[in-house]
Amino acid sequence: MSEIPVEQHPLEPFLPQHARLLMLGSFPPPRSKWVMDFFYPNLQNDMWRIFGLVFKQERDYFVDVEHKTYRLPLLRDFLMQRGIALYDTASAVRRLQGNASDKYLEIVMPTNLSALLSRLPECGAIVTTGQKATEQLLQHFHAPLPAIGHCVEAYEGNRSLRLYRMPSSSRAYPLALDKKAAFYRQMFLEVLGEI
Numbered sequence: 001m002s003e004i005p006v007e008q009h010p011l012e013p014f015l016p017q018h019a020r021l022l023m024l025g026s027f028p029p030p031r032s033k034w035v036m037d038f039f040y041p042n043l044q045n046d047m048w049r050i051f052g053l054v055f056k057q058e059r060d061y062f063v064d065v066e067h068k069t070y071r072l073p074l075l076r077d078f079l080m081q082r083g084i085a086l087y088d089t090a091s092a093v094r095r096l097q098g099n100a101s102d103k104y105l106e107i108v109m110p111t112n113l114s115a116l117l118s119r120l121p122e123c124g125a126i127v128t129t130g131q132k133a134t135e136q137l138l139q140h141f142h143a144p145l146p147a148i149g150h151c152v153e154a155y156e157g158n159r160s161l162r163l164y165r166m167p168s169s170s171r172a173y174p175l176a177l178d179k180k181a182a183f184y185r186q187m188f189l190e191v192l193g194e195i
Contacts, residue, residue: 019085026132047169053181089136102132130168
């Protein structure tokens with residue numbers, strides 16, 4: 001039996017200089033599931049529909065329905081303007097089942113969160129978008145598990161941070177899109193002060 005290969009993270013962190021919020025998933029899905037070269041690239045993942053509902057009251061605002069992809073330039077500009085950074089809690093993984101499921105991801109190298117945060121001096125909140133990402137983040141900060149939609153306080157040196165646990169944007173997570181969006185809406189209001 002051959003050893004399962006290690007995958008290195010295929011994307012650079014997306015880090016607007018003035019970002020106040022860092023969103024962390026676990027790791028991108030296999031390339032075969034991508035419709036764009038950016039975070040949450042699977043058309044079956046609802047993250048960018050959640051953003052559309054929360055910020056534009058239109059679920060497909062960031063979705064190019066006709067071409068079955070996302071409106072990446074629009075999305076990147078929006079994230080830059082709002083100061084929302086993106087990356088993942090793992091920099092290298094093994095896919096134990098060859099799919100996108102967090103359940104079958106083995107983290108070989110966690111992301112260096114201290115180095116990431118040093119590049120985001122205005123960031124005061126971190127959001128995780130699934131169970132594996134949440135576990136990895138809380139391990140780094142030695143913080144307790146918050147309820148979904150809530151946060152706990154943690155420190156990086158002298159910097160106080162709010163660590164939010166959000167429902168997964170994967171359709172495998174059993175919660176309706178509008179209910180997921182309601183959790184995210186409340187978090188964005190608390191962190192960004194406006195929608």
